[in-house]
Amino acid sequence: MSFLELDRVGKSFGPNTAVEEFSLAVSKGEFVSFLGPSGCGKTTTLQMIAGFLDPSHGAIRLEGKDLVAVPPARRGLGIVFQSYALFPHMTAAENVAFGLEMRKVSRREREERVSSALALVGLAGYEDRHPRRMSGGQQQRVALARALVIRPSVLLLDEPLSNLDARLREDMQIELRQIQRNLGTTTILVTHDQIEAMSLSDRIVVMSKGRIEQIGTPQQVYEQPASAFVAQFLGKTNEFSATVDRVSGQPRLVAGTWSAPAPAGVAGPVTVSVRPERISFGNAGLAGRITSRIFQGNHWLFQCDTECGPAIVIRQNDGQSQPEQGAAVHLVWQASDMSLRAARAAA
Amino acid sequence: MSVTAATDSSDARAGLSLALPALMLFIGVVVIPLVMTVMLSFHDWGQYKGIEPVFILKNWIEIFDDPYYAEMFWRTFRVAVLATLITAVFGVPEAYILNRMQGRWKGLFLLVIIGPLLISVVARTLGWALLFGGNNGLANKLLMTVGLIDSPVRFMFTETGMIIALAHAMMPFMVLAVWTALQRLDPQVENAALSLGAGSLTVVRRIVLPQIMPGVLSGAIIVFSLSASAFATPAIIGGRRLKVAATLAYDEFLNTLNWPLGAAVAVLLLIALVLIVVGSNALIERRYQEMFR
Numbered sequence: 001m002s003f004l005e006l007d008r009v010g011k012s013f014g015p016n017t018a019v020e021e022f023s024l025a026v027s028k029g030e031f032v033s034f035l036g037p038s039g040c041g042k043t044t045t046l047q048m049i050a051g052f053l054d055p056s057h058g059a060i061r062l063e064g065k066d067l068v069a070v071p072p073a074r075r076g077l078g079i080v081f082q083s084y085a086l087f088p089h090m091t092a093a094e095n096v097a098f099g100l101e102m103r104k105v106s107r108r109e110r111e112e113r114v115s116s117a118l119a120l121v122g123l124a125g126y127e128d129r130h131p132r133r134m135s136g137g138q139q140q141r142v143a144l145a146r147a148l149v150i151r152p153s154v155l156l157l158d159e160p161l162s163n164l165d166a167r168l169r170e171d172m173q174i175e176l177r178q179i180q181r182n183l184g185t186t187t188i189l190v191t192h193d194q195i196e197a198m199s200l201s202d203r204i205v206v207m208s209k210g211r212i213e214q215i216g217t218p219q220q221v222y223e224q225p226a227s228a229f230v231a232q233f234l235g236k237t238n239e240f241s242a243t244v245d246r247v248s249g250q251p252r253l254v255a256g257t258w259s260a261p262a263p264a265g266v267a268g269p270v271t272v273s274v275r276p277e278r279i280s281f282g283n284a285g286l287a288g289r290i291t292s293r294i295f296q297g298n299h300w301l302f303q304c305d306t307e308c309g310p311a312i313v314i315r316q317n318d319g320q321s322q323p324e325q326g327a328a329v330h331l332v333w334q335a336s337d338m339s340l341r342a343a344r345a346a347a
Numbered sequence: 348m349s350v351t352a353a354t355d356s357s358d359a360r361a362g363l364s365l366a367l368p369a370l371m372l373f374i375g376v377v378v379i380p381l382v383m384t385v386m387l388s389f390h391d392w393g394q395y396k397g398i399e400p401v402f403i404l405k406n407w408i409e410i411f412d413d414p415y416y417a418e419m420f421w422r423t424f425r426v427a428v429l430a431t432l433i434t435a436v437f438g439v440p441e442a443y444i445l446n447r448m449q450g451r452w453k454g455l456f457l458l459v460i461i462g463p464l465l466i467s468v469v470a471r472t473l474g475w476a477l478l479f480g481g482n483n484g485l486a487n488k489l490l491m492t493v494g495l496i497d498s499p500v501r502f503m504f505t506e507t508g509m510i511i512a513l514a515h516a517m518m519p520f521m522v523l524a525v526w527t528a529l530q531r532l533d534p535q536v537e538n539a540a541l542s543l544g545a546g547s548l549t550v551v552r553r554i555v556l557p558q559i560m561p562g563v564l565s566g567a568i569i570v571f572s573l574s575a576s577a578f579a580t581p582a583i584i585g586g587r588r589l590k591v592a593a594t595l596a597y598d599e600f601l602n603t604l605n606w607p608l609g610a611a612v613a614v615l616l617l618i619a620l621v622l623i624v625v626g627s628n629a630l631i632e633r634r635y636q637e638m639f640r
């Protein structure tokens with residue numbers, strides 16, 4: 001049975017629909033990310049789970065019980081707000097202690113838990129600072145400690161790491177994942193960073209314009225994107241359209257002079273999508289010319305012009321010599337490396 | 348280098364010459380009368396000889412010696428403090444509720460609250476007098492007919508009446524000051540407290556109030572200084588019998604015609620007010636500098 005369940009939840013602000021037909025079942029201890037561009041309704045969905053917004057449609061259930069009727073104060077969720085929402089008149093320690101005070105935790109235990117929570121987020125020694133005197137990243141970590149310290153049944157994180165520098169963010173991601181594993185806290189993370197979503201989550205909910213585009217494990221959404229939007233939002237991808245030719249015996253995928261055996265059950269015009277790191281240079285395949293090559297440390301990034309349009313190729317910097325700019329090349333990939341979608345009627 | 352310096356000084360000169368008209372006006376209508384009032388307070392006065400431009404401390408000694416004046420200043424202070432307290436006690440919830448209202452209602456009620464500022468304070472105070480003035484006051488008559496009270500509520504010529512009327516007149520200033528502070532709050536902060544398990548009363552007491560305290564205090568300073576120097580309301584409610592510093596100075600000037608003594612009263616009121624306002628402002632700033640840099 002699912003632990004947290006959203007059943008066709010929708011939210012409209014006047015004539016504008018922010019979230020539509022949002023259905024999701026989260027099991028206990030699971031780490032789920034909401035991933036999508038700015039304004040796609042991630043925060044709105046999270047706020048409905050938290051209880052600060054009432055859904056216009058649908059139901060939200062926690063352990064089978066209706067959650068919408070429960071006031072936010074009694075939902076027992078830990079929330080990190082996008083704007084941190086720290087109490088500006090309290091020190092870091094007082095901020096973290098607030099939830100414990102409300103739970104009537106004894107003074108001694110409170111102090112212990114507050115200092116261990118602050119230490120956990122790397123803020124030991126900052127107990128007496130006021131939020132206004134902390135950097136954005138430090139404030140974000142106080143907010144995280146404040147949510148974690150009450151040991152919530154569900155942790156809702158609204159872009160909790162967006163203000164940290166790359167190094168600290170990576171550390172905090174590992175930390176977050178570890179905390180979540182150890183405590184078994186069901187966690188929902190809102191982010192627009194695909195790497196963060198993929199490295200942290202058990203499942204990713206990709207959203208666009210208030211709708212769910214795809215729900216799946218990081219591998220599923222990366223390797224079998226359900227829509228062009230998902231394919232493009234999660235990392236770089238190459239897409240071109242092809243048709244299926246059934247005339248000469250075996251059905252074949254055809255795009256210009258390029259062709260490959262078509263997988264079973266594919267018909268009509270399709271969109272072929274191949275990740276740039278799955279492409280290598282060979283002697284036969286999609287013909288093209290390298291227009292630029294960029295060295296990026298552990299890999300090379302090639303931009304190519306092919307007869308199916310521009311394409312990008314990523315090659316590991318494995319010490320082998322790489323083709324020069326302007327060189328004529330053939331792009332090669334395995335049949336299993338491409339994903340096919342029926343092309344939209346309009347396209 | 349020298350070019351920049353030259354531009355700088357010519358800029359400064361241009362700035363000065365632009366500010367000059369306003370500066371002259373300020374000196375002309377504020378500083379000169381003030382200096383003259385201070386000087387006047389050291390002059391002598393007699394029933395028959397009128398004002399004598401000499402330098403004596405007679406008026407000041409009289410003010411500090413005669414308990415009559417001390418009583419008057421003490422009453423001014425008491426009335427202003429209590430009126431301030433009342434505006435705070437009623438104004439803060441009023442502003443909070445106002446801030447919670449939705450769209451159109453908010454605008455309407457803001458108008459209702461600020462509206463009275465458009466009506467002369469004399470008219471508003473006379474309204475109180477009509478309601479509670481002796482046996483003929485409308486409210487008094489009604490209450491007596493209903494049988495709730497036997498004798499009319501004493502409102503005119505009492506300190507209580509003065510305080511209530513002043514608090515009523517000053518309420519918009521408090522509500523506006525608190526409302527401005529409330530506008531600056533992040534609503535998500537209240538949500539954060541709720542999500543941590545706080546009830547709505549706790550949220551108000553522990554989260555909202557401490558954050559708007561600087562607003563409440565600055566509203567209090569405005570209301571206090573306006574109440575302590577108010578003239579019309581104490582004059583109408585208190586009449587000639589129950590005087591405060593401002594009405595006292597007025598009487599000395601226009602009834603007794605003892606201008607030097609009136610000037611001393613006015614100057615003392617001004618000094619006391621400036622000291623109180625500047626002092627409490629400094630205290631507030633020290634208290635909150637940690638929180639609001």
Ligand SMILES: Nc1ncnc2c1ncn2[C@@H]1O[C@H](COP(=O)(O)OP(=O)(O)OP(=O)(O)O)[C@@H](O)[C@H]1O
Nearest residue numbers: 013016018037038039040041042043044045082192
């Ligand atoms: N209170 C509101 N009134 C009207 N419209 C709103 C309100 N809150 C959000 N919206 C709209 O709902 C949509 C979704 O907003 P939401 O805050 O959920 O986006 P988001 O996915 O969290 O974006 P971001 O990554 O920028 O935080 C937006 O188009 C926004 O303009």
Ligand SMILES: [Mg+2]
Nearest residue numbers: 042043044082
């Ligand atoms: Mg958001």
